[in-house]
Amino acid sequence: MLKRIIITLAALAATGGAAAAQEVKVGLVLPYTGIGAELTQQVERGMELYLKLNADKVKPYKITFVKRDSKAPNGAEAKAMVQELLTQDKVDAIAGFMYSPDAIASAPLIAAGKKLAVIVNAGTAFITNLAPEYVRTSFTMWQSGYTMGVAAAKTLHAKTAVVAYTDYPPGKDSLEAFRHAFEANGGKVIDAIPAGGPGQVPDFTPFLQRAKDERPDVLYVFVPAGDHATALVKTFAALGMSAAGIKLIGPGDIVQDIKLQGMGDAAVGLITTHHYNADLDNPENKRFVGAWKKDYGADSTPDFMAVGGYDGMAAIVHAIHATNGKLDGDAAVKSLEGWKFNSPQGPIEIDPQTRDIVMNEYLDEVVMGPDKKLHQRVLATIDQVKDQCKALEIGRCKQ
Ligand code: PHB
Numbered sequence: 001m002l003k004r005i006i007i008t009l010a011a012l013a014a015t016g017g018a019a020a021a022q023e024v025k026v027g028l029v030l031p032y033t034g035i036g037a038e039l040t041q042q043v044e045r046g047m048e049l050y051l052k053l054n055a056d057k058v059k060p061y062k063i064t065f066v067k068r069d070s071k072a073p074n075g076a077e078a079k080a081m082v083q084e085l086l087t088q089d090k091v092d093a094i095a096g097f098m099y100s101p102d103a104i105a106s107a108p109l110i111a112a113g114k115k116l117a118v119i120v121n122a123g124t125a126f127i128t129n130l131a132p133e134y135v136r137t138s139f140t141m142w143q144s145g146y147t148m149g150v151a152a153a154k155t156l157h158a159k160t161a162v163v164a165y166t167d168y169p170p171g172k173d174s175l176e177a178f179r180h181a182f183e184a185n186g187g188k189v190i191d192a193i194p195a196g197g198p199g200q201v202p203d204f205t206p207f208l209q210r211a212k213d214e215r216p217d218v219l220y221v222f223v224p225a226g227d228h229a230t231a232l233v234k235t236f237a238a239l240g241m242s243a244a245g246i247k248l249i250g251p252g253d254i255v256q257d258i259k260l261q262g263m264g265d266a267a268v269g270l271i272t273t274h275h276y277n278a279d280l281d282n283p284e285n286k287r288f289v290g291a292w293k294k295d296y297g298a299d300s301t302p303d304f305m306a307v308g309g310y311d312g313m314a315a316i317v318h319a320i321h322a323t324n325g326k327l328d329g330d331a332a333v334k335s336l337e338g339w340k341f342n343s344p345q346g347p348i349e350i351d352p353q354t355r356d357i358v359m360n361e362y363l364d365e366v367v368m369g370p371d372k373k374l375h376q377r378v379l380a381t382i383d384q385v386k387d388q389c390k391a392l393e394i395g396r397c398k399q
Pocket of ligand 1: 098099100101121123224225
């Protein structure tokens with residue numbers, strides 16, 4: 001008995017009297033430099049805000065991040081960093097993957113490493129088929145693209161569309177998703193224009209001029225969020241395309257909240273489909289945006305990347321508890337199949353079959369508010385949208 005008390009006292013002394021928090025190491029693979037760096041700041045702030053607002057839910061665990069720079073959006077560096085995190089840092093889980101090529105190139109290592117890997121942005125639909133450890137809390141390009149294909153035909157009554165897209169996997173996905181739904185509902189995509197790559201912002205003038213000459217009812221564009229989106233909207237305005245009777249539509253990536261004010265009047269009237277905008281009117285989002293502005297400044301705003309980080313962190317915390325902090329790959333993934341969460345974007349769930357998120361899509365319009373700032377107004381809510389690429393078993397989405 002005495003011996004047991006001495007051991008207990010010694011243990012207490014070693015931990016300063018408090019029970020030792022069990023450390024969980026999460027490797028973050030995100031672009032800390034280059035074109036994606038400002039997007040990473042949003043993801044990280046979203047993660048940190050989740051941990052701060054939910055400190056009680058994290059206890060008794062302590063999450064330590066091991067951060068690795070995935071640099072340019074081509075997958076090479078991300079793959080090397082995943083290797084390092086798994087074999088040298090021996091992390092318990094991985095999160096991140098801003099760009100689809102990063103998640104695609106890393107997939108064989110993720111599958112071999114057998115650790116939970118939470119995708120907080122990369123949107124190409126088939127990615128989750130590449131490794132059973134991938135769980136996605138962000139979105140697929142089909143969720144926004146398909147929803148817009150239906151809305152363009154049925155709500156906007158468009159008959160013809162031209163699509164311009166950044167020429168890499170999520171751009172091709174977004175094109176196919178839009179085309180599939182638009183044409184199934186009576187529309188016709190009359191041209192699809194590859195418009196440069198994700199690594200640097202191209203001059204959009206020749207691509208949009210070609211679209212203008214074709215006089216479609218709508219121009220559907222996917223570009224990755226960030227500086228691409230600002231340049232796109234400004235070029236659309238500079239070419240007088242609205243006056244020519246062409247409506248610019250796309251996934252919400254083209255009106256990312258952190259870029260919106262910088263787009264100015266050119267953005268007014270843009271119609272998009274997405275799972276999040278900072279103006280969403282629900283209690284969770286009010287709390288999220290309020291806490292964000294308090295911590296990061298009244299003029300700052302979260303966006304869909306921030307919510308991807310927030311929801312990703314919530315998923316990891318859930319998996320940590322469900323596995324008693326062990327996070328062994330299979331059990332961690334299993335614990336997230338069917339997981340439900342009340343996110344700032346609305347209710348979300350992880351589809352147990354695909355490990356992809358199921359969430360609301362909002363049909364949004366950019367409006368100028370009485371405060372002379374641009375806002376996103378929800379025109380319609382489409383509840384609990386699944387990834388249609390997998391539901392319809394299209395191409396590499398077939399399991
Ligand atoms: C992607 O590479 O999958 C990606 C990047 C930025 C976005 C959307 C998708 O805004």
